[in-house]
Amino acid sequence: MARAAVPGRLTWRVAKLAEARTETPTARTLVLDVPGWPGHLAGQHVDVRLTAEDGYTAQRSYSIAAPADGDRIELTIQAVPEGEVSPYLIDVYGTGDPVEVRGPVGGWFVWRPTSMDPVLLVAGGSGIVPLMAMIRARRAAGSRIPFRLIYSVRTPGDVYYADELRRRARDDAGLDVTYAYTREVPEGWPNPPHRIGVADVNTNGWPPALTPDCYVCGPTGFVEAVADILVALGHDPRRVRTERFGPTGG
Amino acid sequence: MIEPRMDLGPHLDGNVLAGPLREIFAMDVTAATSRCASCGAVGAVAALHVYANAPGMVARCPTCEEVVLRMVRTPDAAWLDMRGTVSLRIPM
Amino acid sequence: MGIVTPGFRGRPRSSGPDLPPGQYLTHDFPVLSAGPTPRVPMDRWEFVITTETSRAHRWTWADMMALPSETPTVDIHCVTKWSKLGTTWQGVSLDTLMSDVDTAADYALVQSYGGYTTNLPLTDLLDGQAWLAYKFDGEDLHPEHGGPARMLIPHLYFWKSAKWVRGIQLRFDNEPGFWETAGYHDYGDPWREQRYQGD
Numbered sequence: 069m070a071r072a073a074v075p076g077r078l079t080w081r082v083a084k085l086a087e088a089r090t091e092t093p094t095a096r097t098l099v100l101d102v103p104g105w106p107g108h109l110a111g112q113h114v115d116v117r118l119t120a121e122d123g124y125t126a127q128r129s130y131s132i133a134a135p136a137d138g139d140r141i142e143l144t145i146q147a148v149p150e151g152e153v154s155p156y157l158i159d160v161y162g163t164g165d166p167v168e169v170r171g172p173v174g175g176w177f178v179w180r181p182t183s184m185d186p187v188l189l190v191a192g193g194s195g196i197v198p199l200m201a202m203i204r205a206r207r208a209a210g211s212r213i214p215f216r217l218i219y220s221v222r223t224p225g226d227v228y229y230a231d232e233l234r235r236r237a238r239d240d241a242g243l244d245v246t247y248a249y250t251r252e253v254p255e256g257w258p259n260p261p262h263r264i265g266v267a268d269v270n271t272n273g274w275p276p277a278l279t280p281d282c283y284v285c286g287p288t289g290f291v292e293a294v295a296d297i298l299v300a301l302g303h304d305p306r307r308v309r310t311e312r313f314g315p316t317g318g
Numbered sequence: 319m320i321e322p323r324m325d326l327g328p329h330l331d332g333n334v335l336a337g338p339l340r341e342i343f344a345m346d347v348t349a350a351t352s353r354c355a356s357c358g359a360v361g362a363v364a365a366l367h368v369y370a371n372a373p374g375m376v377a378r379c380p381t382c383e384e385v386v387l388r389m390v391r392t393p394d395a396a397w398l399d400m401r402g403t404v405s406l407r408i409p410m
Numbered sequence: 411m412g413i414v415t416p417g418f419r420g421r422p423r424s425s426g427p428d429l430p431p432g433q434y435l436t437h438d439f440p441v442l443s444a445g446p447t448p449r450v451p452m453d454r455w456e457f458v459i460t461t462e463t464s465r466a467h468r469w470t471w472a473d474m475m476a477l478p479s480e481t482p483t484v485d486i487h488c489v490t491k492w493s494k495l496g497t498t499w500q501g502v503s504l505d506t507l508m509s510d511v512d513t514a515a516d517y518a519l520v521q522s523y524g525g526y527t528t529n530l531p532l533t534d535l536l537d538g539q540a541w542l543a544y545k546f547d548g549e550d551l552h553p554e555h556g557g558p559a560r561m562l563i564p565h566l567y568f569w570k571s572a573k574w575v576r577g578i579q580l581r582f583d584n585e586p587g588f589w590e591t592a593g594y595h596d597y598g599d600p601w602r603e604q605r606y607q608g609d
Contacts, residue, residue: 176364
C-alpha cells in the first residue's frame with residue numbers, strides 16, 4: 069500500500085494517457101502514467117491542468133478511483149453538459165496525450181487499511197469514485213474490515229464499475245453493496261424509484277453503536293441530505309466525512 | 319443593523335483546499351483541526367464549507383458560517399487570509 | 411506556459427470592441443458567491459449612507475421605491491473573466507441618493523448584508539456611473555443575484571457591484587474591502603485589466 073505524499077510543496081507533473089475505459093455513456097476512466105508518482109491513499113484526489121495552444125489553461129479536481137499501481141493512476145470523469153474540460157477528456161483526449169497533474173492531495177477524506185472500524189460508504193452518482201478507491205484498496209490490502217456501500221444512481225445504466233461491483237459483492241468477504249435508484253429501477257426491483265431516505269440508510273448502513281467511519285460523496289444536495297440522516301440516526305458527526313462534488317464548471 | 323436569515327449556497331468541503339494549500343505548505347493542512355475565531359467551534363479544515371465559485375476560495379465555519387480562511391491565487395502570488403482561525407492543530 | 415494538451419481548446423475565447431482584454435462573452439448569468447445568501451425581509455430592509463462625520467442618511471424599501479428610478483442598459487465584466495453585454499436593470503441612481511448628502515470624503519466602502527464589503531473612490535459612484543439596482547431584465551432581482559437590491563457600477567469589475575447591499579460608508583481613507591484585502595485590485599478597471607494588486 070502506498071504512503072501519503074512525500075514532504076515538500078507540490079508541483080505539477082506531466083501525465084500521459086495510457087489507456088481508457090468507458091464506464092457509462094457519460095463517464096470514462098482514464099489510466100494515466102505519471103512518472104515519479106509518490107503513491108496515494110484511497111480517497112485522495114488530484115488537480116488536473118489542461119493548457120491550450122494559445123496558453124489558455126483550465127484546472128479541475130478529480131478523485132482517484134483506484135490504489136496506485138506503480139506510476140499509474142486512474143481517474144473516472146463524468147461528462148458535465150456544456151462543460152469545457154470533461155467533454156474534452158471523455159471524447160477527445162487520446163492515448164499518449166499529455167496533461168499536467170498535481171497530487172495526491174487531501175488527507176481527510178481517506179481510508180487507511182490500518183483502520184479497525186467498520187466502514188459505511190454512501191455514494192451519489194459520480195461520488196462513487198473515491199469510495200471505489202477505498203473498496204479496491206481494501207481488497208488490495210487483504211483487509212477484513214466490514215464495508216457497506218449504498219450507491220444511489222438515477223438508473224441502472226448509470227452505475228459505474230457495474231461488473232466489478234457485482235463481482236466484488238460476491239467475492240470480497242465482508243463487502244455488502246446495495247443500490248438506491250432515483251429515476252428508474254431494474255426489472256423486478258422491489259421498490260419504486262426514490263431519493264435516498266432514512267430507511268435506506270438505517271437498513272443498509274451500520275448501527276451507530278458500532279462506531280463506523282462514514283464516507284459520503286456526491287452532489288452537494290445529496291451529501292447534505294445523507295449527512296443529516298446519519299447524524300439524526302445517532303452517528304457521531306466527527307465520523308461522518310463528506311466530499312461534495314461540483315459545481316466546478318465541468 | 320438586522321441579522322438576515324442566511325440560505326446556504328452551493329458550497330463544497332474543505333477537502334477542495336488540499337491542492338491549493340499544498341502549493342504553499344509542505345504538509346496537508348486540510349487534515350488539521352482549526353478553531354473558529356468567531357464562535358470557537360473546533361473541526362477539521364476539510365470539513366469547512368468552501369465557496370469556490372468566486373474570485374477566490376472562501377472557507378467558512380460549518381457552525382456559524384463566518385469566514386475562517388480565504389485564498390486567492392494570482393498569476394504570481396498566493397494570498398492567504400487566516401484571520402478567522404484562532405489556531406491550527408497540525409498532526410505531525 | 412505549461413505543457414500543451416493536443417486538441418484542448420477550452421471555452422470559446424472571443425474578442426471584440428465590446429470586450430475588455432482577457433474577457434470572454436457569456437449569455438447566461440453566472441452566480442458567484444463567497445458565502446450563504448442572505449434573505450432580508452423587505453419590511454426590515456434599509457439602505458444607509460454614513461458620512462465621515464457619522465451622519466446617517468436612511469432609506470426604507472418604501473422610501474427607495476418612492477425615488478425616481480432609471481433603467482440603464484450596460485455591459486458587465488466579472489474578474490473571473492466572463493462578460494455579459496447589454497444587460498438591463500432598474501434602480502435608483504447614486505446621484506439621487508447622494509443629492510442631500512453633505513460630504514468631503516474621497517472614498518466609499520460599500521457594505522452588504524452578510525458581511526461583504528468593497529471599496530472605491532466616491533467619484534466613481536457619481537455622474538451617472540452607479541445605481542442601487544432592484545430589478546434585472548424587468549424582474550425583481552433574484553436573491554442569488556443580490557436581491558432585493560445590489561450596487562450596479564458597470565465601469566468597474568463586477569465584484570465592486572456588491573450584492574445584498576445595505577449601505578455605504580464615506581471615508582477619507584481607501585479602506586480595502588473583502589476581495590481587495592485578499593489580492594484583488596483597489597480600483598478594478600476592466601479596460602486596464604486591473605484584476606490583482608499591482609496590475
